[in-house]
Amino acid sequence: MPAIETTTLANFSTAHLSAKTRAWLEANDELPITVTPREQGWFLAVPPAERLAGLPPDLHLMLLAAKAAKVGFVLFDMDVDPLPQLPVYNDGNGIESPGTYLEAAGLKPRSLPFRPGPGIVKSSACIEAFEPGSLSEELLQIPPGTRTLEDGDYEAPEGIWIGMGPASVRLKIHGDDHLHIDVCPRGHEGDGGVLETAVPLQELRDMIEEARAAEAADDSAPGL
Structure with a gap:
């Protein structure tokens, strides 16, 4: 008897997306990927690697992080706290925090063409983001259970x-x-x-x- 195939879901904050990308997902028109709008964000399947290239660079990064986590679906939710390891946007299209993982790798964000596809945003539009060609699944892999600690005193008897x-x-x-x-x-x-x-x-x-x-x-x- 065939086994039931299962997959997992990554729950990301919408703060990891620029305002242009959020508006693009909200418009839900001529998108190259399947997106299901929700009251607090969007649900989408992680596409194959060859389909990431046509996406906005901030969304490209987050889906690459999802692939690194070996999950099949992503839920972007405005009520979820952002991950400090990954870029966080301000209310517009600028990066408020580049993320500890990308800082550690010596990468810096820059103004990049939005390039979402036809009909939604002019091709000249830009957002602050990381060059997709400089990213890898290995770089964006966050171990399960990783937590951010404030400077303080902690006890770790097991290491x-x-x-x-x-x-x-x-x-x-x-x-x-x-x-x-x-x-x-x-x-x-x-x-x-x-x-x-x-x-x-x-x-x-x-x-x-x-x-x-x-x-x-x-x-x-x-x-x-």
Whole structure:
């Protein structure tokens, strides 16, 4: 008996799209892809790679990110929070935040032709966006469950991966009683790190005890 084929859906904020692209999707006229309007946005299937080239560059980027996530459908929803890893637009056609992933790759947005196809927007219209030829699925791949953390204190007893700019940092305590620290280029964690070191946990425990002993000695010393 044939198995039921299943697919998954990516839920993106409409803030990842420029005002021109949102208006183009809303018009829903002569679109090269199938778009279903919703009250809070749009639902569409992720098209094959060869059909991305005719789309606005901001939409091209988001669908490439969806392909990197291995999903078959995308829901753009105005009530969803934008992903900090990807470009976010202001209320017009300018980029408010380029996204941490593209910044880490050293890419910069520029004014690009909108090129949505016939009948909707003049071909001379431009938006601020990233050149589609500079993008790849690998660059836009966001690991499932990735969350953005504010600067603060956190506890990670099982270890943690941290992305900071172009760096991907792995912290983990292994069975050899050492804290292992690996620093890799973001997106190339399997290629070997630029820094690999290990700190003995016993050395850290000894330093804590020495600090506590010094504090106790200060507290017990007679006042001057």
